[in-house]
Amino acid sequence: MADARFLLVAAGLLCATSPALAGDAARGKQVFQICAACHGDQPGDLGPSLVGVVGRKAGARDDYRYSGPMSRADFTWDRERLRSFLRDPRGVVKGTKMPFDGLADEGEIDDVIEFLASRP
Ligand code: HEC
Incomplete structure (x- = not known):
């Protein structure tokens, strides 16, 4: 029983402290350091520039050679799509050549999306 009560308290705390509505761009900038290894906005980087990616x-x-599956992807990167992609890149774009397994922490995902949205 103690365990169940602990879980309830923990769940309550999580709801109270998690930024359910929006991430934090400043924290997202830190998370983005992981992405910047491949998305550093330099020609020759492994990944495409993500400047202005939200809404694109x-x-x-034009300056990047995407995989076939990514160039055929028929959608726009809105927050919801980015959230799914960052949870599970290959689940959203089967056959993507992005060699990254995604982020496990929902807070980090929201934060990095907020950071991306802050670079129009
Ligand atoms: C190890 C290298 C690597 C890392 C780390 C990485 N990516 Fe990528 N990413 C790529 C590559 C390569 C592609 C191109 C995929 C394709 O063409 O299939 C890509 C594509 C993308 C795209 C699609 C861009 C477009 O123009 O359609 C998004 C969005 C993206 N990455 C977000 C991220 C974010 C956010 C992170 C960090 C949390 C991240 N990636 C980490 C290599 C990486």
Whole structure:
């Protein structure tokens, strides 16, 4: 019984402290350091620039050679789509060449999306 009560308290705390509505761009900038290894906005980087990615069609930069699946992806990167992709990149774009397994922490996902949205 003690365990169940602990879980209830923990769940309550989580609801009270988690930024359910929006992430935090400043924290997201820290998270983005993981992404920047491949998305550093330099020609020759492994991944495409993510400047302005929120609201952009997937696989649409002219200066980057996307995988076939990413260039054929028929959607726009809104927050919801980015959230699913960052949880499970290959689940959202089967066959993507992004060699990254995604982020496990929902808070980090929201934060990094907020950071991306802050770089129009
Ligand atoms: C190890 C390298 C690597 C890391 C780390 C990485 N990515 Fe990528 N990412 C790629 C590559 C390569 C592609 C191109 C995928 C394709 O063409 O299938 C890509 C594509 C993307 C796209 C699609 C862009 C577009 O123009 O459609 C998004 C969004 C993205 N990554 C977000 C992220 C975020 C956010 C992070 C950090 C949490 C991250 N990636 C970490 C290599 C990486």
